[in-house]
Structure formats: C-alpha cells, structure tokens
Amino acid sequence: MQYPLIARELLGELRLVHAFINTGIIALFIYHARLGITVRRARLAGVAMPVAAIRRHRKAGPILAILGVLGFLAGFILALLDTGNILEYPAHLFTGMAIVLLLITTFFISRRIKGQDSAARTPHFIIGIMILCLYLIEVFLGLSVLF
DSSP states (O other), X not given: OOSOSSOHHHHHHHHHHHHHHHHHHHHHHHHHHHHHHHHHHHHHHTOOOOHHHHHHHHHHHHHHHHHHHHHHHHHXXXXXXXXXXXXXXXXXXXXXXXXXXXXXXXXXXXXXOOSTTOTTHHHHHHHHHHHHHHHHHHHHHHHHHHO
16 A cells, blocks of 8 residues: 555645644543532532533533544544654554543543542542643644644
8 A cells, every 4th residue: 555545735735623622622621520519619618509500511521532532533533644654643642542531531430420529520530631731632632744
C-alpha cells in the first residue's frame, strides 16, 4: 500500500477539521467542568442546589464522553490514512488513549453516584480534573503534529 491513502491536500484539511472539532469538544468539557464544580461547591457548602446546573451536567456528561471517544477515533483514522502507522505520533496517541480510558471510567463511576453523600463523587471529580489536564496536554501535542 502507498501512503497517504488519500490526497495530501485532503489529509491536511481533515487534520485541521479534526483540530477545530476537538477544540470545540475541549471547550465543552471546560464548560461541563464548570457546571460540575458549581454543583460540588453548593453541595459542600450546604446551600440550595443549582438545579439547572445539575440537570445540564447530568444530561451533557454521556454525550461529551461519546464525543471525546469519537474525537480520538477520528485522529486514529487520520494517522492510519496518513502513514499506516498508528505510532507515528506516540505521545499524542497515548495521551488520547488515556483520555478515552478516563472518560469511560468516569462515565461508569457517575452511574454509581446516588444521593448527597455518595462515595463515588470524589473519584468522579478527581478523574474529571485529570481529563481536563490531559486534554490541555493533548492540545499542545496536537499542535506539534499539525506544524
């Protein structure tokens, strides 16, 4: 097989599309984290719970998890189309894989959260912060792939 499997011009455009879409996904994750932190602060302070923030956080979580996994798969496919070697950008790949693993983990942990004093809340919070940190690292690694 001769790589790239698609025209270089199209491949370059698809890389940019991948970057812009995933930047949007990261922005949504930051907004999602803000909602979660708002709920957490209210719960820990013992004040009235922000019902709208709770509803948005619960509704958006599974959707964002799916979007995060799809963003990873899109990058994975782009690497295969470009060189046929998924290890062409190992740091970007393994950081993306870690994000996907943490997204799946936090999704299942969130299903165990029941009531105000659930023990699953703290791991959910910690993993969420880890996801955000890894996404920021992933942005810089992705920029090095583009340029």
